[in-house]
Amino acid sequence: MLGQANYALDDRISSFYNFDEVLDLYPESKLFNPALEREYDIANDFLNGHKRKFLGLRLFGMQEEAIEMLYRIQSRSPGSPLAERALLRTGDYYYTDSQFDLASDVYAVFVKEYPRSPEVPRVRLRQAFSYYAQFRGLKFDATPVIDAREQLVSIIAEYPELAQKENLGPIVARIDETFARKLLQTGDFYKRTHRDRAAAYMWKYLTQTYPNSNAAGQAKRQLARLPRSAIELPIAPTPATTGPATAPSADAR
Secondary structure (H helix, E strand, C coil), X not given: CHHHHHHHCCCHHHHHHHHHHHHHHCCCCCXXXXXXXXXXHHHHHXXXXXXXXXXXXXXXXXXXXXXXXXXXXXXXXXXXXXXXXXXXXXXXXXXXCCCHHHHHHHHHXXXXXXXXXXXXXXXXXXXXXXXXXXXXXXXXXXXXXXXXXXXXXHHHHHCHHHHHHHCHHHHHHHXXXXXXXXXXXXXXXXXXXXXXXXXXXXXXXXXXHCCXXXXXXXXXXXXXXXXXXXXXXCXXXXXXXXXXXXXXXXXXX
């Protein structure tokens, strides 16, 4: 009752500690689960923007404290439906707050811990988008976009209705175009540094792996400008499936 009263008086921190005391002192009480639910409500309020008062004014955001509260809830009742909700709420907060590295990590844990949850398709989709959002551009590490593509292709295969609803096919095609442009730029780098054979290999690999991409047309035009001695190279083997290809080292050729 003291916790409920402090909550009604908008003293959510004191309210949380009141409910926490119930959990510490009376773990066998029938009030254990209701107290845990109220703690979740408090954490959720803070994540939704409720601020702590100071001198009568709402000044301080409590998001970090709310994440800690959700973690404590999971520790109190591991594997329970409420722990599942707490973990999912943590991932969704990071996602909406554009902390995509943390979101992808939390979603990965959720899929591992609750593989039968009905939320798994949505979680995996957000996990894929979190990976994709971490890709900073063609000049940077491509690992996030590789992970995003792998996840999206898996979702398309396992959840075709969701894939159609979210229009995932064009997203995968856009990712493939990104890889094609990366290969094109790599070839351009080799050409600028006077490594024509390496450039030719990279552009050939591009035209074979992503033949329908816009970058493939540019690569063909670039190949036509190279000397014959650079072009006469063994053709890269065609991948068994179209995917985020990473060309073998052109220098080795």
